[in-house]
Amino acid sequence: MLVLSRKINQSIMIGDDIEIMIVDIKQDQVKLGIVAPTSIKVYRKEIYDEIKTANIEAQKISKESLKKLLDKAPKKNEKDKNEEQ
């Protein structure tokens, strides 16, 4: 990891197209301004990590769990009323 120190209003360039500026510093919080092309996605890391973890958990599809889910879930359409118990 590259570690740099910046003061308020100073910036960092990443490649030619991405700029990160220190917009404000208050006690324990730093406000960052980010300029990047729309094709580059920018997220808070903990959100990225949370979604990644959830995706990895969701990848595990066990037949038993799936069967329990299908037994419990509502059918999408009400046409088959004679299947209701």
Place this chain on the structure above:
Amino acid sequence: MNKNSTTVKNINLGSFNVDETQKLIFDEGIFGFEHIKEYYLIDANLAPFMLLQSIEDEAIGFIVCDPFLFFPDYEFDLSEDAKNLLGLDKSTDLLILVIVTLSERIEDVSANLIGPIIINIKTHKAMQYIVNDPKYTTKHYLFSNK
């Protein structure tokens, strides 16, 4: 044999015949699986759920569903950037699905509402979107009020 049909396999659920209308292209993949760009959306007799299955890796598949079936008040703004990435020009071309995490305990089955899968049904482009609203998380329980 229909030359447009293909077989896609899930390691737990078996093989399915699919056609190109079921293919979804994720230019950036989904978080944690960025290397997988092509999935097929398969009925698999799971209604109201579906299987989002990678054609490249039979171990990479997800159970997905229409979030509004369980969470009728679910709503979020879709950024202009996301709409452009999907080539979305009509809101009627937009399909939203969410990934479901299964569990042995039915009350622990949850849907990821902060990272929905958004799909342009005309272009078949899709992405995992991050909803910018702190009331949504990765775990919204389908069958309990936790």
